[in-house]
Amino acid sequence: MNNNFDVSGFMQMLETNKAMPRSNGDFKSLEKIYLSYAGNYGKYQIFPMNSVVTGYPFVPLTKTREIHMPRHNVLNDGTIKDQDAWMRILPKEAYVMRDEGRLVSSLTSEDERILNEATTLFDKLYDELGGNEKDKDKNKTINFMRRRNYTIWMGYCLNKWNLKNTREPEKKDFSGLFVCTAKDFLTEIDNNISNMRITHGGDDWTREVYNRDLTGRTGCLIFSINLNEGGGKIGYNISIQHVDNLQNLSSYTIPEEDARLMSDPVEAFLGWQADKKIPGRLFNAGLMKELIDYMSAQLRAVQMAKQEGTDIAAAIQKTSETALQNQIAAKATVDPVLKQQQPTQGPTAEEVYNKNTNPYVNPPAAQIDPISQTPINPQQYGGSQPQQANPGQYGGASPNFAPPTSWGVTGNNNGGWGQTAPQQPQSNPFSNPYNPFAAPRQ
Numbered sequence: 261m262n263n264n265f266d267v268s269g270f271m272q273m274l275e276t277n278k279a280m281p282r283s284n285g286d287f288k289s290l291e292k293i294y295l296s297y298a299g300n301y302g303k304y305q306i307f308p309m310n311s312v313v314t315g316y317p318f319v320p321l322t323k324t325r326e327i328h329m330p331r332h333n334v335l336n337d338g339t340i341k342d343q344d345a346w347m348r349i350l351p352k353e354a355y356v357m358r359d360e361g362r363l364v365s366s367l368t369s370e371d372e373r374i375l376n377e378a379t380t381l382f383d384k385l386y387d388e389l390g391g392n393e394k395d396k397d398k399n400k401t402i403n404f405m406r407r408r409n410y411t412i413w414m415g416y417c418l419n420k421w422n423l424k425n426t427r428e429p430e431k432k433d434f435s436g437l438f439v440c441t442a443k444d445f446l447t448e449i450d451n452n453i454s455n456m457r458i459t460h461g462g463d464d465w466t467r468e469v470y471n472r473d474l475t476g477r478t479g480c481l482i483f484s485i486n487l488n489e490g491g492g493k494i495g496y497n498i499s500i501q502h503v504d505n506l507q508n509l510s511s512y513t514i515p516e517e518d519a520r521l522m523s524d525p526v527e528a529f530l531g532w533q534a535d536k537k538i539p540g541r542l543f544n545a546g547l548m549k550e551l552i553d554y555m556s557a558q559l560r561a562v563q564m565a566k567q568e569g570t571d572i573a574a575a576i577q578k579t580s581e582t583a584l585q586n587q588i589a590a591k592a593t594v595d596p597v598l599k600q601q602q603p604t605q606g607p608t609a610e611e612v613y614n615k616n617t618n619p620y621v622n623p624p625a626a627q628i629d630p631i632s633q634t635p636i637n638p639q640q641y642g643g644s645q646p647q648q649a650n651p652g653q654y655g656g657a658s659p660n661f662a663p664p665t666s667w668g669v670t671g672n673n674n675g676g677w678g679q680t681a682p683q684q685p686q687s688n689p690f691s692n693p694y695n696p697f698a699a700p701r702q
Contacts, residue, residue, distance in 0.1 A: 290521040290528055291436040295485050296496075302422050302430075303484040306415035306438075307514060309522040310472050313358060313540070317470045318446060319525045321410040325349040325382045328404050329554055330580050332587035342584060346406075347551050348533060349378050354526050357540035366541045374548050381555045388562050389572070400562075400572050411440045412529050414522035415481070416514045423486055435518040437528045442485065442496040452500040460504075468504045474514040479504040554583050 293300050308317040326346045352375055357366040367375065382405070386392075389400040396402065414437055419429040457463060468479030482501040503509075527534050527542055535544035558579050565575035 291434055292528070293436045293438050295438060295440045295442070298487070301486040302420055303426060303482070304415075304417055304421075304438075305419045305480055305482050306417045307477055307512070308470050308481050309414040309416065309514075309519070310470055311414070311525055312472075312523045313356060313526070314363060317415075318411055318413045318449070319354070320446065321350055321354055321408075321412060321526075321529070323351055324408045324410055325379065325386075326406050326408065327382065327385075327551070327555065328580075329551065330584040330587070332584055344580075345533075347547075348530060349375070349382055349548075349551070350526070350530070355541075355543050367543055371543045371545055374545055374552070375543070378548050378552050378555070381552055381559070385555050385559045385562070388559060400576075404576060408441055409443055410529075411442075411445050412525045413438050414525050414528070416518060416522070418480065418512060423484065435514075435522055437522075437525060439529065440485070442498055444495070444498055448483075448498050448500040452502055456502055456504075465504045466502070469502055472519065474516065474519055475512075476510050477512065478506055478509055480506070480509060557583065 295301075310317050311319065326348050328344050329347045330342065331345050332340070332342050352365065352367060352372060355366045355371075356363050358364075365372075386401060386405050386407075389405065390398045391401040391405060391407075393399040414435070416433075416435050418432060420431040421428075422430050453463065453466065456465070465479070468477070469481055471477075480503050482503060484497075484499045486497050488495055488497050521528075524542075527536070530542060530544075533544060533547060534542040535547075536542070558576060561575040561579040562572055564570075565572045
């Protein structure tokens with residue numbers, strides 16, 4: 261057998277093209293630790309990381325407004341993932357940036373106008389749903405809208421212990437964004453610093469705890485949190501301890517990649533809701549406008565349900581479903597054939613209502629589909645119906661027929677009801693065998 265196979269060359273080729281093993285750094289991510297969640301109760305020892313924006317470790321987000329909104333997501337692999345998300349309206353004080361060493365607002369005048377509109381609309385919907393009512397039967401905001409006072413910060417956690425077993429840490433060496441809703445957290449931080457001021461004769465020691473050093477640290481923050489059990493106090497039990505001049509801490513090193521992840525607590529808190537196109541400016545005007553439209557639709561639905569005496573929760577659910585369907589319809593396809601057939605997007609129901617200046621002549625009921633809450637006739641507002649595919653241009657047969665004129669409603673007096681007059685057959689039936697038919701009755 262004559263076999264000239266080059267074994268050594270083959271082995272060298274395999275070695276050269278062998279996939280490189282992934283390092284742990286490829287899987288680095290920033291954990292979000294919500295301290296109001298029972299599974300995260302415990303005792304933490306951390307190196308706080310100051311924000312690169314403010315230079316301080318803690319960011320208070322008072323009067324943060326949140327509302328559940330459905331989101332239609334198409335992942336990179338084409339997988340569709342529809343889910344509800346808590347959309348966040350932060351206070352304007354959260355949007356700051358550095359300008360020649362000064363801390364200034366990152367909001368433009370238009371951004372601030374949009375943010376104020378969203379805030380006002382949220383409060384109006386919140387009040388309409390009885391958000392301030394203590395009676396749960398009257399409060400319809402539960403699991404739909406909420407107001408929160410957050411304190412957020414970044415930190416590299418050396419050890420995390422379960423409060424029932426503080427001998428062995430249950431988790432260690434991870435970077436995270438800590439999110440706390442306990443209103444006394446910063447108060448306890450201040451109290452502990454005040455107590456240490458007495459023994460240290462000042463506050464310079466805090467530099468050992470609060471910085472962005474990756475090595476050589478000699479100070480840390482230790483805190484514990486759990487839900488108060490029994491007694492007259494409602495809320496969380498919080499204890500704070502600052503530790504400084506502890507030399508054995510200098511053996512720890514914070515990885516550079518972790519430090520990059522722990523840059524801006526506000527950006528990490530917003531996540532995908534932040535606009536990251538312009539460094540330092542996180543306000544997402546486009547998403548906030550979409551949220552305004554959503555809250556406007558919900559406010560109308562709630563007010564209508566109250567007037568008609570129907571179920572408010574059902575009205576909210578139906579409006580959410582419609583919002584999701586509108587998002588799905590707005591997603592453009594990447595398929596060139598389907599994209600040619602896709603209609604140009606007309607206005608939303610919100611825009612139709614807003615532009616309706618004479619409801620007695622042109623009533624909304626004649627323009628909006630009662631089920632889908634979308635315009636019946638998008639051409640009337642600048643949209644278009646889907647193009648009919650012509651199989652002849654892709655190598656298929658072109659049948660010889662002209663569409664019957666008896667389908668649909670004939671005449672020119674039907675635009676307001678979503679019907680279009682059928683086109684007359686052309687003299688040459690082969691020139692355009694797919695003249696558009698009249699739209700069927702809705």
